[in-house]
Amino acid sequence: MKLTFKGKRISGLLTVVPRHEQSFVEDMKQFNFPEARSRKLMEVMGYDKHRLVADGVCVSDLAVAGLQHLFDKGALGRDDFDALILVTQTPDHPMPPTSNVIQGRLQLKDDLFCLDINQGCAGFVVGLMQAFLLLEQPAIRKVVLVNADVVSRKTSPKDRNSYPLIGDAASITVVERGDSAGAIHANIKMDGTRREALMIPAGGMRLPHSEQTAVLEDVGDNNLRAQDHLRMDGSAVFNFVQVEVPPMVTSLLEQAGIDADAVDWFLFHQPNRFMLQKLADKIGIPHDKVPMNVVEKYGNSSGVTIPMAIVENLKNELVARSFQVCLAGFGVGLTWGSMLMRLGELQFCEMLEY
Template identity: 45%
Template structure:
């Protein structure tokens, strides 16, 4: 899918982080790897620390806290909200939508449009797509895009496959119309035949057969026999990011009629430092333009890694400056979604550590 929007902007981002933080140094005590193996893993993948919400924390609880704080700080006026879009893989309930729960708690007007979407790694970019489409309608003021998960409950610190890269963060992004009619280019690809490279087999309504149990606990998924957790074929995901994603990035640049060197920043989804750095090399872009430090400080927060990346790296300068940027999410699906747009002159860009 390729499309173009005009006259839209991101006016601010608030990143909400858990207070519980684990360092890789401390995590090393819980696994069976030697110190040399741990240090190699740390250096290659960029692990240093990550944060997790408490077991009794749920998405709407954090989002409501964040929005009320924004009301108090005059970052957002309640009556300016025309829509709430929630991008998450961990909704409060299967029914109703988590966006409805947030709307109810904030006592918003019943004309506010609410929707949830489950897009994982591309959740932020596809959430922006939904926001842009909503803003094309008459009388729309601001769309609140909420991204993030509460995926890790009581983490298994001995798991050297998925645990070191995991992390929680919930982001609130405000999207609205603007007078500047600058184009925003959106491009997405879904390679659905490879869906099982990243899969969460448990907790759905599809019956897990004995054959499925054998398949999902195979070497392909690091012998992971817990169906209520993410199963990743690491080699398949890495090959996808190295072989297919660079092609899709170039197609997005072609759509935008933009030379890759003309962009100021590439804010990519952050599976780990190694993969993002390798992707920068593949597309032949300076690593200075491709921040890869999110997992180092916060872990991989799925649909929130891009706004976390923006907040961590340019939260001070983006208030005054304007950056021609690419935002790209890739992974689960397997899918890719990319946007080329101007980012800047934000009203706010904050990172807040919560007590959740």
């Protein structure tokens, strides 16, 4: 599906990361696996450190801390926005919606459209699409998009395939109308027939949590996890990304009528460095236009890796000037989407530790 938006812009961006930092060397102590092979994995995939929330910390905690920080410094008024979108796979509760939890904890106005979206790796792109659509309504002047996940709480520390790359984080993006903003081009695709490539099998109504679903099992190669934990078919995900994402990005550029050389930055979801290098090669774009340093510093925080890449690499430049950027998210669902837009001259672009 191809989409076009006009007169919309991102005006501010904040990321929130837990203070607790854990190294891959620490993770290795929990694996029943030769240290030499683990270090080889670390080198190839770009693992080093990741940020993990403390026990009991939820998505609303990260979001409330970030929004309160913006209120306190005067970067965002409590009544300035008319919609609050939360994109997450790890809500505080099955019900009520966590966006309502955030609204209630901050005592925001009741004339506020609150919406939860259950999306993962493509969640930032999907959330921006929804924010732009809401801004078509005259009553909505500004939208706050929160993208947050605490997937580490649903990942087995003894699963070498998943745990070392997982990170927790949140992003808060302010989206508003911009008369001088150029056209924003986007596309999105989904394929639920491949949904089991990335899944947490238990905990929902299909397979409720129980003592049995919490039992750790050897799932091969001495990796231990329960049905309550994240399950990832690494080969299936890698093949999906290499096959589906390059034509998606190429189609987006054709839709906008520009060449890849005209794009300053390709800001992609970051599963790991190896996958991004192969993806850049497949598309035919130089590695220095594709930031790949988020996973090694903070971990894979699902869709939040895109705003993390923006803040980590461009926070100083984006306050002063703008760039032509291509965003792309791909993963859980399976879902893959991309967006081409002008990004910059932001009112704020920073990172907050929680």
